Amino acid sequence: MQIIHHGAVNGVTGSCHQLDVNNHTNNISSYLIDCGLFQGAETAGKSSAEQLQIDFSIDNIKALIVTHCHIDHVGRIPYLLAAGFNQPIYATTATAALLPLVIEDALKVGVTRDQTLIQACLSRLKKLLVPIDYNQWFLLPINPVPKNSVINGDTFTKAKLKFKPAGHILGSAYVEIDLTGPKNHHRVVFSGDLGATYAPLLASPKSPYRADTLVIESTYGDKNHQGRKDRSKQLKNIIESAVKDNGVVLIPAFSIGRTQELLYEFEHIIYRNKNNPMWQNIDIIVDSPMAANFTQQYRQFKTLWDNEAKNKLAQGRHPLDFNQLTTIDSHQDHLAVINYLDSVNKPAIIIAASGMCTGGRISNYLARFLPKSTTDVLFVGYQAQGTTGRDIQNYGPQGGYVYINDQKIDIKAVIHTISGYSAHADQHNLINFVKRMHHKPSHIRIVHGDDEAKQALAKEYRKLIPTAEIVIGKEC
Structure with a gap:
């Protein structure tokens, strides 16, 4: 298993993470978690085409998993579709209802006013969208392990996904991906954007029971909000x-x-x-x-x-x-x-x-x-x-x-x-998200934050779990 980042690793926009399963075989399965737009300083020195292009292979990607529909998490989806992506797009029921509205607006503002092109993109999007309710495990498509491959502790034959409420915006979720094989069980958690506690309208996120590997945002990793x-x-x-x-x-x-x-x-x-x-x-x-x-x-x-x-x-x-x-x-x-x-x-x-x-x-x-x-x-x-x-x-x-x-x-x-x-969790919330896990992660990747925020959060996690491997931003 490996995780590759295609955005939100050096800053706070362009969230796009790729989970590769069985990458030691010749029949790898990959899952994309979000496909967001770059904004602000992270677009410096890049042409519009460079900011939007899908500059990674999509050949092995079995599904796109959407945590929520803010543009820095979904804005590159039209370009993913244009690159030939034709696999399921999983999202919570509320996110699936909101996503076409977000993509339509993004196309009108940043790409084209041609209604025929917009509708063609939306039609394709809606065909691929699979709405999933919160707190339900469902199986992800996974390639079979080739017979001539070595079955070891890093080989997985089954993958399943659960969306858990993240409290960030309507429909937002953090993602649990459970990987199992003949000799191993590994749970990967992608935080998406976590909401602050006691925010109006939406309930606060509750920590997962278990995470072996955690990919977590750090927007306010160095700050605490007012009460x-x-x-x-x-x-x-x-x-x-x-x-x-x-x-x-x-x-x-x-x-x-x-x-x-x-x-x-x-x-x-x-x-x-x-x-x-x-x-x-x-x-x-x-x-x-x-x-x-x-x-x-x-x-x-x-x-x-x-x-x-x-x-x-x-x-x-x-x-x-x-x-x-x-x-x-x-x-x-x-x-x-x-x-x-x-x-x-x-x-x-x-x-x-x-x-x-x-x-x-x-x-x-x-x-x-x-x-x-x-x-x-x-x-x-x-x-x-x-x-x-x-x-x-x-x-x-x-x-x-x-x-x-x-x-x-x-x-x-x-x-x-x-x-x-802010709709984002603060440092106290981010620490508690990990502290309240019964089975704490042995590997944490800190993304989606400025350098100071990532470093500050990493320092707190090292105090909390001295044995964990903490990887920050550019090191990912």
Whole structure:
């Protein structure tokens, strides 16, 4: 058995990992876990074609396993299909429902507006998609071991897969792959992206019973988030301070996950502040058709919500649909809203993608409102190196500038960051994920993080399991 990484090994994007089984024989079986897009600094020095190409052989790949449908985990799937991939694509039931929407949007934004080509790609994707419920073992296709091969402790004749809730976004999962043979049993766990504990809407992930080999993300491997009460209070305080001058508050947020968590939190704040006219009257605008579609999917899959969210529904509250919420659909309406907000002396909260400000409708808001001192920009998620979001975080407090759509934009807006709303597990969560395993891994590969985060997490794992082999990033 061996694991090869085709992304998210030196940084936090482009997640794509290949598990090779029986690679000592002439009938190898391989499984691909995610096939994501590179973003930010990880695209530096690469042409668009180089960033997107499938530069590895797919001849032995028996299946693609999707942990969740964020673009840095699924964005290269159209190019995988174009390269001739024609094997099953396994995903949780909710992810299978969301994935075509994500891929369609990615094609429209980054590849083509030709509806015939888009539909051809989506049709092929849907034929290969196999929805699987959480917590169910199912067999993976595996090539038979050739008769002339040596059957040793590293030979496996059976492979099975289970999706376990990861608590990151709707449908997200970590993956257990169980390999068995005449002389061996080995369990490999791929974390995908793990969610933070006590996040709204989705239940926290529970550790697997066993992992022999663990491939784990480390986005916040060197940081801990604020507690939920603290971050909710900070969100409320920032908004109340920000709108005193009647300026707009811009919140870049991913269409899946972060947007829904923010809506949930705003509904909670509005409900608890019934006597505060500001909270009862402020407009909260979600300017993203994609986010609106995903919010509808969150409502459809409310059986996956945590108990707190379900209790609110039982009380007749609607955490993702309340009076002050407005959703913008068409591009014409999007431009009209920007012009309207720019012409009136009226506060508003705008949530728009992309979450790292690398494109999407948030770019138009930033270009118009960053030069205004009455504007506040609130970051609630990780900003990768080389992204516009990271540049605004770094240079905004200094009164610097950024380039948006090839235009130099001065930053006079006030910049805020609340890390507690990240959909990623923090260091404490990542340590507990391993600590709470009954059978702890003897081999850990740390991926999907900046170097400092990976090193810090590795240090903690070495304390926890001194005998384990810990491999970091570039060493993988």
